[in-house]
Amino acid sequence: GNSVTQMEGPVTLSEEAFLTINCTYTATGYPSLFWYVQYPGEGLQLLLKATKADDKGSNKGFEATYRKETTSFHLEKGSVQVSDSAVYFCALSARGANNLFFGTGTRLTVIP
Amino acid sequence: DGGITQSPKYLFRKEGQNVTLSCEQNLNHDAMYWYRQDPGQGLRLIYYSQIVNDFQKGDIAEGYSVSREKKESFPLTVTSAQKNPTAFYLCASSIQGGARETQYFGPGTRLLVL
Numbered sequence: 001g002n003s004v005t006q007m008e009g010p011v012t013l014s015e016e017a018f019l020t021i022n023c024t025y026t027a028t029g030y031p032s033l034f035w036y037v038q039y040p041g042e043g044l045q046l047l048l049k050a051t052k053a054d055d056k057g058s059n060k061g062f063e064a065t066y067r068k069e070t071t072s073f074h075l076e077k078g079s080v081q082v083s084d085s086a087v088y089f090c091a092l093s094a095r096g097a098n099n100l101f102f103g104t105g106t107r108l109t110v111i112p
Numbered sequence: 113d114g115g116i117t118q119s120p121k122y123l124f125r126k127e128g129q130n131v132t133l134s135c136e137q138n139l140n141h142d143a144m145y146w147y148r149q150d151p152g153q154g155l156r157l158i159y160y161s162q163i164v165n166d167f168q169k170g171d172i173a174e175g176y177s178v179s180r181e182k183k184e185s186f187p188l189t190v191t192s193a194q195k196n197p198t199a200f201y202l203c204a205s206s207i208q209g210g211a212r213e214t215q216y217f218g219p220g221t222r223l224l225v226l
Contacts, residue, residue: 004154034214043118043202043217044155089154098162098209099145099170102154 002027002094006103013080013110021075021106023064023090031092033057033066033073034100038087047075047088080110115139116218118203123223125190125197133188133221135203141216143209144186148172149200149220158201161186162209190223198225 007022025031032051036044048057053068062077073090090103116137125131135144143162147155157170161180175194180186186205190197201221206213 036217043116043219044204046214046216049214091154093210093213093215098143098160098168099157100155100215102156104152104154 002031002092002097002101004090004092004101004103006090007106008104010107010109013108015082015110015112016079017110019075019077019080019084019108021088021090021108023073023075023103025071025073025090025092027071027092027094027101029095030068031094033064034091034093035062035064035073035075036089036091038089038105040086044089080108082110082112084108085110116203116205116216118201118218118221120221121219123221124226125223126226128192130189130191131223133190133201133203133223135186135188135218137184137186137203137205137218139205139207139216140183141205141207142183143206143213144180145204145206145215146170146176146178146186146188147202147204149202155202158188160209197223199223 003026034049035047037047048059050057050066056065064075087105089105091100119134145160146158159178161167177189203218204215206215
């Protein structure tokens with residue numbers, strides 16, 4: 001079946017620290033992979049995506065590389081800011097399916 | 113501005129009452145989706161529609177109903193049969209249905225039971 005396993009939070013970091021949020025997946029075929037961000041009280045915003053193995057998605061200083069050999073799509077940022085505080089969701093879209101499969105989300109809090 | 117709008121932002125339901133959540137998009141997207149989000153959990157698919165006048169059940173469709181009479185609108189009705197409706201409801205759309213398409217989300221509606 002299709003599923004996403006995400007690093008449990010919450011994660012608390014100081015400003016300018018390095019961020020990694022782990023995400024691994026199980027899927028039939030070759031899925032597309034996504035990171036979405038949810039700010040308090042809001043809907044989800046697409047942060048980045050990758051559609052095939054070895055693709056790197058990047059946006060706003062965040063990066064994630066589609067690793068087929070380890071079935072992973074870890075989110076990284078070199079220097080986090082207070083404004084990055086949010087919940088981050090890893091998701092996949094599998095061949096033959098019409099919906100996204102989401103991880104449980106990781107809450108990130110960045111303190112000054 | 114193109115985007116997805118959901119209304120109301122907060123909705124209160126009394127016991128035995130049906131309520132309808134609105135979702136409108138002006139992105140000219142063919143596919144639309146409804147998800148439910150519970151605290152500390154990921155999103156779960158309720159219903160989706162790939163084209164006007166057609167929709168399919170998702171993983172947790174029981175107690176919900178939808179319609180797709182217009183391309184830009186995909187309202188969700190939470191019926192009295194849904195025994196635990198308190199959640200955050202998110203509507204999304206994509207250019208087309210399918211594995212490679214990016215889904216774009218609205219701001220959500222929070223439903224509370226009185």
